[in-house]
Amino acid sequence: MSDAAKFENRRILVIDDNAAIHDDLRKILSNAGEADAELARMDAAIFGSDDPDTAATRYQLDSAYQGQEGLACVRAAYDADEPYAMAFVDVRMPPGWDGIETIARLWEVDPRLQTVICTAFSDYSWDEMVRQLGETDRVLILKKPFDNIEVRQMAVALCAKWDLAVHAECSRAKLEQVVTERARELMARKEELAETHAQLLQAQKLESIGQLAAGIAHEINTPIQFVGDNIRFFEDNVTSLFVILENYARMIDPGGESLTWEERTDKIRKLLEELDLEFLKVEIPAAIEQSLEGVQRVATIVQSMKSFSHPGGDEKQVADLNRAIESTITVARNEWKYVASVQTDFDPDLPMVPCMIGDLNQVFLNMIINAAHAISAVVGDGADARGVITIRTRRDGDWVEIQIRDTGCGIPEEIQSNIFNPFFTTKEVGKGTGQGLAIAQTTIRKHGGTLLVDSTPGNGATFTIRLPLDDAVDGSAESSESEEAHTVR
Ligand SMILES: Nc1ncnc2c1ncn2[C@@H]1O[C@H](COP(=O)(O)OP(=O)(O)O)[C@@H](O)[C@H]1O
């Protein structure tokens, strides 16, 4: 509907089989228009309103003599975007529809139409009308013969009511549009935020991989170095073993030198002393064992790096959190080993958890590094004493709980509410960026979980992560640690 048609609708349809009624109504209402216009003109002259004509009530009256004809008029007006505000409908119009049926049909075409049913006799009681038309506020009863004032009041009131209803509809539509637009803006903002979070997370991952790389290189370098030393030790001593073997072979060769048994045993004994077989017997197996251990350590670190840097993706997938935490502890070893020991207390029956494991690994890493920093604030470089970081996993109904506790400096009460804010840090430049816990909190929330802190200054801190199991696959994780749930490093 056009804006012009929306407000100030004064179009009225009269449906009556009696032509005289049309004339009466026309007279009453056109007089009203003139009277009102005159009043408006006087008003303008006295009070100086700008446009006296707009204030006047000018009705446009159309006529129909049967219900069917009336319906055609209403439909044509509605389709032309010039609907009627109201209709006066006679109750008896033989041979066609009566007034009540006509009104019911008019409303099917134009539900906004206000109606006045005109009646000389009490053809219908109000109850009967309600039964036929339903409980409605769009119909009034006007008794014949007409009272001019009553007719005018009805025209004014019902046209104004039509205007108000349309006005309200427009406002609601506008409001709905504003709300939809706001909702769209909010969605866009939310997507932007998610994108920013993903970028931040990625940046932090890259940063921590860089930070961890030096430590991991160091962690790999140590076993590689002693494996190398051991291989050089074999290289030096394996020759001695061959010399001994060769001498044995020569001594038992019947076609060889003609020596007495004493001479032979004497020679062998001297050789064994010279080459220190006792030493080789102890050292060679020890070196082999140590080398195997070293190779195993390198293999574990490489495996942990693979598992830690698991790209994950945006979709949740079930993961073994015990194993993920284990890997994170290993890749971060160089960050904590000088100042703390790490104890794990894993629930051997922990179910697989639906999650984005790559993102969670980053959270665990942030917390372990924070714990190590907090402990180092107490024990310094760890030369005299070391603290403890305890990581505990448990199932709690439909939730999985991960607790990371440290014996560090704790968090002063007054900053506890700030630590999750982006860029809040108490650390010196280069050591802290203030993003670890902010990212951790967003990530945990994205999982539908919670992250809480509990700390008494001077008495360490405990961070508790709770993750929902919702669509978890039941059955416990096949943790490599399940037989040794409690591990101390
Ligand atoms: N385990 C903890 N013990 C004591 N304080 C902590 C601990 N974890 C975090 N904090 C405090 O919260 C602040 C914010 O941590 P975080 O967001 O990881 O940023 P950053 O480590 O870069 O400072 C830290 O600077 C520190 O003051």
Ligand SMILES: [Mg+2]
């Ligand atoms: Mg941090």
